[in-house]
Amino acid sequence: MSFFDEMKESLVSAGKDVSQKAKEVSGVAKLKLDVKSKEDYVEKQYAELGRTYFDAHRDDEENAENEQFTVIKEALAEIERMKAEILNLQGAAECPNCGARMPQGASFCSSCGTKMAEPEHFTGEVVDDEKFDE
Incomplete structure (x- = not known):
């Protein structure tokens, strides 16, 4: 192989590696964003569940002493x-x-x-x- 062919193959290989790493990084970033979004959703559901429970039991005697x-x-x-x-x-x-x-x-x-x-x-x-x- 000639010097230029080797250089071309090396550059193509490096480009594929960079492309693969970029895909991995963007995939990880997307998954992290999806995780954060789902965590926020769960927190919102917890809050809504707590509000629903509070509204249903705010006047119950057993909750009168609940801080x-x-x-x-x-x-x-x-x-x-x-x-x-x-x-x-x-x-x-x-x-x-x-x-x-x-x-x-x-x-x-x-x-x-x-x-x-x-x-x-x-x-x-x-x-x-x-x-x-x-």
Whole structure:
């Protein structure tokens, strides 16, 4: 064989090796991506299963002392309190039936027609906060 033939064969062989390695690397990368995708799917299913279980058993007496149930209930109550505060600051109200937003003081929901609760009027005594800071 001549020098050029040997060089050509060597280059062709090297090209095949590089091509094979590229296929292996891309195959591994694709599989890693598929694994991550499937792991994310499983985590989402776990979360949904947990949410379903929580919703089904949130008021069961045996879960009253369960710390995870208590923490979740407290967090949900705090979320609702903060959402109500946001609505109040925005001068808005939320329909208890359909969740539509409307101005505070609206008598009926403009989306579903549900009668809105009367706004609460404070009739008590104003207390000086400084008395409680001691």
